[in-house]
Amino acid sequence: MSEAPSGDQITSVDELSDVQPSDWAFKALQSLIERYACIAGYNSNFRGNRAITRYEFAAGLNTCFNNIIQFMSSATDGSVKTKELTTLKKLQEEFGTELAILQEQVDTLQAHTAGLESQQFSTTTKLQGQVIMSVNAGGFDGKRITDSNGRELADTNPNPTVIYRAGVDLNTSFHGTDLLKIRVETGSGGALDNAAGVLEPNFGSSLDYSVKPPVDRDMVIGRLYYTFRPSSDFIVSIGPDIRATDYLDRNSYANRSFLDFSTQPFVNNFILFPVSGPASGGAVDWKPGQGAFALRAVYAVADAANPGNTGRITGASSFSRLLYPNSPGGERGLFGDSYQGTMEIEYSPTKNFALRLQYSGGEVFSNRFDVVGANFELTLGTQFGIFGRYGYSRFDNTVFGDIEPNYWMAGVSLRDLFQEGAILGVAVGQPFIDSNIGDATQTSLEAFYNYPLSQNIRITPSVQVITNAGNQDSNGDIVTSTLRTVFSF
Incomplete structure (x- = not known):
């Protein structure tokens, strides 16, 4: 290889208008090309039969340098000699100005290309659907079941039922990073289409996918909102038909009634959402720098389309109606x-652990409430997980007085049991702990095994046990079973 002469033996390359085949720089780069084939696409420029411009030379030098670096990263025998690396460094110094201009042009071209790609995005709508079909049956010990106020709910076991919920989502994006969601759905008989909903209607024992509107075969809009990203780590959703539970209190093991647990105390913090149904409002989700912390907030109002003060308020939870019946x-x-x-701060330093702290405040039926909560999940190994929630609250001016109910649940989950993609889950909890309501504390237990028949079909047998239903010691144990089948497309 030809080496760069020292001192004053030749004119500096940066003083030349073109690079001549006789220049040391030309010969040095030509030698590198012959040894490493580092710029095969530029061979015609470096055959030595003509001069080339400094920018042609800089383009070739840049390509050769990048390819040699890539070659070095995979070579283990020291194939690239120190002398050749010194020559490359000298060439970069001599052509620093041209290389900088070349990089600036590349950056500008990439920016223009990205701009064209964003402008050429066409509005896209994707269709997603889900059908849930279940068979449910259950009964109770003793002669009758009463509610939290002592009123009789049943003196015979409910008949077995067939339950369904079906929905179709129209997901539209206008520029690739936003989402307009329109969900059309229908459902069967609501809280009264399953045994636990008949026998214990106030503390979340009804199947979650049954009790939430729409019910009674009505075909309605179930979600309507628009989501966009002001920045890569900040998401905003606004709409006239949202659910606060879509954005907060998530948990990898206990959150989706079509996939894991079916009853409300195990799907969400039961007392955190006095407004748990259809609502208008907005949500924000901020994960600074995509780091370990996330901050979320939701504002939800149950009857935003009503300018007056008449008519039934929809969207309130089952226990809210118990506390304020009239x-x-x-x-x-x-x-x-x-x-x-509602606000939530999440700390998730790894994918195996998350802790969420929550606060919710507002008014339900014109009376103040405040709730604090916690939610955690921990994955041990690749298949086993533990999880739990806790809540403490205050509700003013209820029919039971000013009360301060507590809530807790805890459970375990095992993935891939007997079949890849299968899920086993067991959880126990007390949805509404308050000595002012009843003479005992209801305890709920649920166990399920979710088995995938295919990528789009899952079947899940589950068992639910309730003791001291409605916080009444006189109530016998309630036991129900459900066979749930979910079709996703």
């Missing part, structure tokens, strides 16, 4: 009754 509610609208604002 309240008509106050002024409605976007900032009226009933509403809640």
Whole structure:
């Protein structure tokens, strides 16, 4: 290889308008090309039969340098000699100005290309659907079942039932990073189409996918909102038909009633969402720098489309109606009754652990409430997980007085048992602990085994046991079983 002469033996390369075949730089790069074939696409420029411009030379030098670096990363025998690396460094110094201009042009071209790609995105709508079909049966010990106020609910076991819920999502994106969701869905008989919903209607024992609107075969809009990203780590959702539970209190093991647990105390923190049904409002999700912390917030109002103070307030939870059975509610609208604002901070340093701390406050049926909660999950190994939730709250002016109910649940989950993709889950909890309501504390237990028949079909047998239903010591144990089949497409 030709070496760069020292001192004043030749004119510096940066003083030449073109690079001549006789220049040391030309010969040095030509030697590198012959040894490493590092710029095969430029061979015609470096055959030595003509001069080339400094920018042609810089382009060739840049390509050769990048390919040699790539070659070095895979070579283990020291094939690239120190002398050749010194020559490359000298060439980069001599052509520093041209290399900088070349990089600037590449950056500009990439920016223009990205701009064209974003402008050429066409509006896209994707269709997603889900059908849930279940068979449910159950009964109780003793002569009768009473509610939290002592009123008789049943003196015979409910008949077995067939339950369904079907929905179709239209997911539309206008520029690739946003989402307009329109969900059309229908369902069967609501809280009264399953045994636990008949026998214990107030503390979340009904199947979650049954009790939530729509019910009674009505075909309605189930979600309507728009989501966009002001930045890569900040998400905003707004809409006239949202659910606070879609954005907060998530848990990898206990959160989706079509996949894991079916009853409300195990799907979400039961007392954190006095407004748990259809609502208008917005949500934000901020994960700074995609790091370990995330901050989320939701504002949800149950009757935003009503400018007055008449009519039934929809969207309130089952226990809210127990606490305020005769309240008509106050002024409605976007900032009226009933509403809640909820915040959550999540710490998840690894994919195997997450801790979420929560606060929810607002008014339900014109009465103040405040709730704090916690939610955690821990994965041990690749298949086993433990999880739990806790809540403490205050509700003013209920029919039971000013009360401060607690809530907790805990469970375990095992993945891939007997079949890849299968899920086994067991959880126990007490949805509403308050000595002012009843003379005991209800305890709920649920166990399920979710078995995938195919990528799109899952079948799940589950068992539910309830003791001291409705916080009444006189109530015998309630036992129900459900066979759930879910079709996703």
